[in-house]
Amino acid sequence: MPRAPDETPTVHIVDDDAQLGDGLSSLLRSVGLNAKTYGSTAEFLRADNLDSPGCIVLDIRLPGTNGLDFQEGLVKLGIDLPVILMTGHGDIPMSVRAMKAGAVDFLPKPFRDQDMIDAVTAALGRDRQRRASEQHAVAIVDRYATLSPREREVMALVTAGRMNKQIAGELGLSEVTVKIHRGAAMRKMGARSLAELVRMADALKNRTG
Amino acid sequence: MPRAPDETPTVHIVDDDAQLGDGLSSLLRSVGLNAKTYGSTAEFLRADNLDSPGCIVLDIRLPGTNGLDFQEGLVKLGIDLPVILMTGHGDIPMSVRAMKAGAVDFLPKPFRDQDMIDAVTAALGRDRQRRASEQHAVAIVDRYATLSPREREVMALVTAGRMNKQIAGELGLSEVTVKIHRGAAMRKMGARSLAELVRMADALKNRTG
DNA sequence: GCGGTGCTCATACCAAGGTGTGAGCGGATC
DNA sequence: GATCCGCTCACACCTTGGTATGAGCACCGC
Numbered sequence: 001m002p003r004a005p006d007e008t009p010t011v012h013i014v015d016d017d018a019q020l021g022d023g024l025s026s027l028l029r030s031v032g033l034n035a036k037t038y039g040s041t042a043e044f045l046r047a048d049n050l051d052s053p054g055c056i057v058l059d060i061r062l063p064g065t066n067g068l069d070f071q072e073g074l075v076k077l078g079i080d081l082p083v084i085l086m087t088g089h090g091d092i093p094m095s096v097r098a099m100k101a102g103a104v105d106f107l108p109k110p111f112r113d114q115d116m117i118d119a120v121t122a123a124l125g126r127d128r129q130r131r132a133s134e135q136h137a138v139a140i141v142d143r144y145a146t147l148s149p150r151e152r153e154v155m156a157l158v159t160a161g162r163m164n165k166q167i168a169g170e171l172g173l174s175e176v177t178v179k180i181h182r183g184a185a186m187r188k189m190g191a192r193s194l195a196e197l198v199r200m201a202d203a204l205k206n207r208t209g
Numbered sequence: 210m211p212r213a214p215d216e217t218p219t220v221h222i223v224d225d226d227a228q229l230g231d232g233l234s235s236l237l238r239s240v241g242l243n244a245k246t247y248g249s250t251a252e253f254l255r256a257d258n259l260d261s262p263g264c265i266v267l268d269i270r271l272p273g274t275n276g277l278d279f280q281e282g283l284v285k286l287g288i289d290l291p292v293i294l295m296t297g298h299g300d301i302p303m304s305v306r307a308m309k310a311g312a313v314d315f316l317p318k319p320f321r322d323q324d325m326i327d328a329v330t331a332a333l334g335r336d337r338q339r340r341a342s343e344q345h346a347v348a349i350v351d352r353y354a355t356l357s358p359r360e361r362e363v364m365a366l367v368t369a370g371r372m373n374k375q376i377a378g379e380l381g382l383s384e385v386t387v388k389i390h391r392g393a394a395m396r397k398m399g400a401r402s403l404a405e406l407v408r409m410a411d412a413l414k415n416r417t418g
Numbered sequence: 419g420c421g422g423t424g425c426t427c428a429t430a431c432c433a434a435g436g437t438g439t440g441a442g443c444g445g446a447t448c
Numbered sequence: 449g450a451t452c453c454g455c456t457c458a459c460a461c462c463t464t465g466g467t468a469t470g471a472g473c474a475c476c477g478c
Contacts, residue, residue: 092304092317099308108301148454161402164435174457179436181455186436193370194435198407357424373465383427388466390425395466403465 009124010054011035012081014044016063024057027113028120041065050079053131055104055123057116060087060094068094072101080130082123086111137207140200143189151188154181158194159201218333219263220244221290223253225272233266236322237329250274259288262340264313264332266325269296269303277303281310289339291332295320346416349409352398360397363390367403368410 011028013035015021021037028035034054038044040063044056056074060067071083085098088109095106104126105119147155150171157167164182168175191197220237222244224230230246237244243263247253249272253265265283269276280292294307297318304315313335314328356364359380366376373391377384400406 090301092299092301092315095301095304096308096315099305100314105309106301106305150455159404161404163402163433165433173455175434176458177456180457183436193372194403195368195370195407198404199411202408202411359425372463374463382425384464385428386426389427392466 007053008034009127010049010052011120011124012044012047012050012054012056013037014041014056014062014067015059015086016040016061017059020059024116027116031117033120033124041070045077050081053124053127055082055084055120055127057084057086057120060085060090068098068101071098071103080134082126082130084116084119084123086116137203140189140203141207144200144204146188147185148181151181151185154178155185155189155197155201158182158185159198216262217243218336219258219261220329220333221253221256221259221263221265222246223250223265223271223276224268224295225249225270226268229268233325236325240326242329242333250279254286259290262333262336264291264293264329264336266293266295266329269294269299277307277310280307280312289343291335291339293325293328293332295325346412349398349412350416353409353413355397356394357390360390360394363387364394364398364406364410367391367394368407 011033013021013024013028015024015037016039018037018039021039025035025037036047038047042064058067058071062070067085067087071085074081074083082104083098083102084105084107085095085103086107086109087094090106090108098106104123107115107119144152153171154167157170162170164175164178167173167182168178171178185191186197189197189200191200220242222230222233222237224233224246225248227246227248230248234244234246245256247256251273267276267280271279276294276296280294283290283292291313292307292311293314293316294304294312295316295318296303299315299317307315313332316324316328353361362380363376366379371379373384373387376382376391377387380387394400395406398406398409400409
């Protein structure tokens with residue numbers, strides 16, 4: 001059974017200390033994980049599988065960039081991989097800032113191997129979960145994109161609980177036309193019941209993308 | 210316009226150092242907040258307004274209890290107030306643990322007044338938001354409690370997108386009976402459309418309480 | 419026992435949803 | 449100019465949903 005490369009998660013280790021990165025790498029490989037090391041954030045950003053499953057293990061003290069700033073900037077770059085931070089010279093405010101920004105964990109060096117493995121496991125779990133719900137949301141957005149403007153208007157009112165007659169009134173249409181758009185929306189969205197359509201509409205509202 | 214006592218949030222300060230507690234208290238009062246001090250967790254738990262809006266400022270080093278353990282135990286006690294932790298002798302793992310457990314902030318002593326004010330403001334904001342959605346959820350749960358077992362079964366299948374005919378088949382009923390239960394569920398839940406009922410059903414699923 | 423509640427169903431009627439046929443109009447594309 | 453697409457609507461037909469009337473049965477509490 002061949003597996004798509006997307007399915008094996010990668011742990012991206014960003015640390016300017018090559019020796020430490022290699023040590024981490026072999027530690028993670030020893031428990032069956034895929035690891036890749038980078039000496040700088042720039043090098044990391046050149047990687048090609050940043051949309052694939054995985055997580056980031058990031059040293060705070062890095063040449064050029066601050067690890068915390070980099071972590072907070074990742075979202076803007078469209079990279080949603082969970083982040084684990086580590087540092088040799090950290091303090092409490094740094095760790096709090098990192099956690100507020102959504103870090104999975106914050107490990108002061110030196111850390112125990114098991115703590116890192118636990119953190120990585122948690123991060124990969126979080127990534128898997130995010131991916132699952134994201135995948136679902138993207139499918140809905142894609143289908144929604146095929147709706148005509150009118151169909152979207154009608155769908156909005158239908159999922160708001162309005163009756164066809166009311167929708168016809170609000171949009172200045174005849175009831176038949178509303179039914180046609182409504183049916184088209186159901187078909188294009190792949191909804192087999194009104195309940196499904198309502199949930200899709202809610203999913204569309206709650207997601208930014 | 211008289212205000213219910215519930216509407217003015219209270220900052221609960223739990224610190225065995227009375228002097229520090231009083232200082233904090235006057236700081237918060239100086240910015241127009243309601244503050245109350247407690248010398249121990251036991252004393253705090255005897256307070257009567259733990260269900261009212263507010264937040265907790267908690268010292269980690271406390272007589273008898275560990276602040277972190279106490280924080281994590283609050284949920285089991287049914288207290289959902291946001292927590293701000295402070296400590297004079299903290300380390301990074303402690304702060305990370307606290308943040309993972311949902312703390313709003315973690316302030317090492319000594320901290321700047323403004324940092325505490327910011328943290329409290331954020332905590333009260335979080336509490337207000339939680340309250341708003343909780344209030345909505347509680348109303349739905351209350352109404353759901355008035356449904357008969359059959360009505361709940363029917364509601365579950367209706368909101369799953371099944372047709373009356375299918376529901377009748379699955380439950381071994383006639384279609385008329387399903388319609389009656391369905392109508393009763395709509396009436397008791399106060400839903401004026403199927404879309405509303407679907408959203409209520411989802412709200413019921415996603416909330417524990 | 420009596421009333422209340424929950425559950426069940428038949429019949430009947432009306433409202434609302436869903437689909438198909440057929441058709442006209444305007445804008446974009448080739 | 450022909451074609452495609454989106455939008456519009458009338459007419460007709462059928463399905464599904466919603467409600468009311470009337471009725472029977474079981475259980476519980478007073």
